[in-house]
Amino acid sequence: MAQVTVDKVSKTYLTDNRSVTALHDVSLDMRDGEFVCVVGHSGCGKTTLLNILAGFLQPSSGEIRVDGVPREKSKASIGVVFQEYALFPWRTALQNVAFGLEMAGESKAAARKRAVEFLELVHLSEFANAYPHQLSGGMRQRVAVARAMAYEPGLLLMDEPFGALDAQTRERLQSLTQEVWLATHKTIFYVTHNISEAVFLGERVVIMRPGPGRIHDIVDIKLPRPRDPLSDEFIDIQRHITRAIMDRDERHG
Amino acid sequence: MVETTTEKASAFTAKAASRPRPSFSESTAGRIFFTLLPFLLIAVIWETVVWLQVFPPVLMPSLGRVFQTFWKMLLNGSLFYHVGASVGRLLLGFLIGSSVGILIGILMGQSRAAERFFLPLLSALMPVPALAWIPLFVLWFGLGNTATLAVIIFAASLPTAFNAWTGVKTANPVWVRAAQSMGCRGMNMFLKVILPGSLAMIFTGLRIGLSQSWRALVAGEMLAATTWGMGFAIFDAREFLATDVMLVMVMMIGLTGYLIVSVLFGMIEKHTVVKWGMLQEVGA
Numbered sequence: 001m002a003q004v005t006v007d008k009v010s011k012t013y014l015t016d017n018r019s020v021t022a023l024h025d026v027s028l029d030m031r032d033g034e035f036v037c038v039v040g041h042s043g044c045g046k047t048t049l050l051n052i053l054a055g056f057l058q059p060s061s062g063e064i065r066v067d068g069v070p071r072e073k074s075k076a077s078i079g080v081v082f083q084e085y086a087l088f089p090w091r092t093a094l095q096n097v098a099f100g101l102e103m104a105g106e107s108k109a110a111a112r113k114r115a116v117e118f119l120e121l122v123h124l125s126e127f128a129n130a131y132p133h134q135l136s137g138g139m140r141q142r143v144a145v146a147r148a149m150a151y152e153p154g155l156l157l158m159d160e161p162f163g164a165l166d167a168q169t170r171e172r173l174q175s176l177t178q179e180v181w182l183a184t185h186k187t188i189f190y191v192t193h194n195i196s197e198a199v200f201l202g203e204r205v206v207i208m209r210p211g212p213g214r215i216h217d218i219v220d221i222k223l224p225r226p227r228d229p230l231s232d233e234f235i236d237i238q239r240h241i242t243r244a245i246m247d248r249d250e251r252h253g
Numbered sequence: 254m255v256e257t258t259t260e261k262a263s264a265f266t267a268k269a270a271s272r273p274r275p276s277f278s279e280s281t282a283g284r285i286f287f288t289l290l291p292f293l294l295i296a297v298i299w300e301t302v303v304w305l306q307v308f309p310p311v312l313m314p315s316l317g318r319v320f321q322t323f324w325k326m327l328l329n330g331s332l333f334y335h336v337g338a339s340v341g342r343l344l345l346g347f348l349i350g351s352s353v354g355i356l357i358g359i360l361m362g363q364s365r366a367a368e369r370f371f372l373p374l375l376s377a378l379m380p381v382p383a384l385a386w387i388p389l390f391v392l393w394f395g396l397g398n399t400a401t402l403a404v405i406i407f408a409a410s411l412p413t414a415f416n417a418w419t420g421v422k423t424a425n426p427v428w429v430r431a432a433q434s435m436g437c438r439g440m441n442m443f444l445k446v447i448l449p450g451s452l453a454m455i456f457t458g459l460r461i462g463l464s465q466s467w468r469a470l471v472a473g474e475m476l477a478a479t480t481w482g483m484g485f486a487i488f489d490a491r492e493f494l495a496t497d498v499m500l501v502m503v504m505m506i507g508l509t510g511y512l513i514v515s516v517l518f519g520m521i522e523k524h525t526v527v528k529w530g531m532l533q534e535v536g537a
Contacts (some may be wrong), residue, residue, distance in 0.1 A: 151435065
């Protein structure tokens with residue numbers, strides 16, 4: 001488990017002698033075991049923030065702390081579920097899930113045993129020996145979720161993990177994600193452009209805006225789980241967030 | 254093979270199974286027939302030209318005569334020696350050349366400095382046919398095996414280097430990031446992610462390298478005066494106007510090359526990149 005602090009993080013890119021500020025002075029505290037969803041239009045810096053949390057990008061200024069320790073020095077491991085299918089095509093579902101465990105130095109047998117448990121968690125044990133190209137899109141993302149969780153990272157980062165799936169599959173996987181979170185209580189940082197998904201899953205929804213990318217507002221979602229997307233309260237919150245995201249467009253558009 | 258679950262897939266197989274009988278063109282016999290058809294057609298045209306005596310019979314033997322010669326060479330063992338000598342040379346040269354090529358290609362993909370050093374060299378050397386080097390290699394290494402081997406090594410190394418480089422460069426960066434997030438570093442990253450991720454391209458390079466070495470081999474044997482080998486046999490047969498021997502050798506070169514490139518590589522690919530869905534199976 002991990003408590004995560006984003007402390008005044010900015011990110012500036014230099015392209016063709018022009019500097020573009022992708023993130024400006026972003027601060028956020030995530031409680032241990034909290035499910036935080038981030039929404040916003042493209043260009044609002046939500047994926048940049050995720051990449052900085054993952055360690056794929058370095059912030060231009062500011063810092064990330066995991067359990068009080070700066071990101072680069074922290075021993076805490078982080079799991080990432082990508083938008084695209086990032087499974088290794090040359091490994092079976094089981095071998096994909098076992099990868100992180102093997103990297104952590106576990107024996108092949110122990111890694112395999114744990115991997116089987118996590119495939120069960122996403123209801124895919126019967127496909128343990130299938131290669132990714134033999135699985136449907138939804139199944140692949142379930143394997144990806146199992147892979148990112150199998151080595152017990154304190155923090156799980158999810159970058160629009162179900163964005164490429166059809167609506168029914170996405171709904172099923174949202175419920176599965178909630179189920180998995182309730183069972184494991186990992187700290188989850190979940191980036192999406194789907195507001196209803198954010199309200200369904202998150203304990204808090206962070207609203208980001210572009211030009212430069214920054215946090216506009218943070219909404220607490222106090223609805224009991226499992227949440228009903230058709231209830232009045234749900235729709236009220238969804239409307240509020242949708243307006244908050246659109247505000248800027250009205251002013252500038 | 255694992256069953257995919259999508260209802261679509263199972264419905265599709267069910268439909269295929271309920272079909273009364275595969276048509277002739279899809280049956281095994283049919284596939285063999287259609288593969289052989291163009292060859293049969295050429296044989297018929299060939300025999301017609303022979304029958305019309307467009308060329309003197311000594312310059313254009315009938316297929317019956319070619320087959321007789323094939324049988325004779327098979328029985329007296331010379332066929333075996335020629336094919337064996339060529340294949341042996343090829344495999345040795347290809348093994349050395351492709352190893353060097355893949356090593357350089359991977360190095361180029363991994364290190365910017367190596368890329369800047371080797372890329373201009375590769376780009377300049379790629380368009381030069383291996384054949385063009387043979388006279389020079391003969392002057393340096395003398396007539397015989399060494400010059401032939403040198404040209405095979407050369408022919409094998411370029412396309413393998415080029416494709417290995419492309420493969421490593423284009424290995425999906427998301428795989429690398431995913432592995433990185435799971436604590437994969439250094440040698441593990443290379444062996445467990447980048448190498449398998451670029452295998453499809455590396456195999457493509459090996460295929461091209463092998464067929465180019467095969468051509469270089471035949472040319473090398475002709476010009477570097479080796480004492481055995483299919484290229485040598487063709488060149489030698491010219492002295493005696495033995496067109497039947499030439500034809501037997503041309504056919505053997507085609508057949509052996511096909512067996513090595515398509516059958517051998519097809520098998521290796523089927524158990525790796527095709528199984529992983531990274532490459533569509535190449536038709537036989």
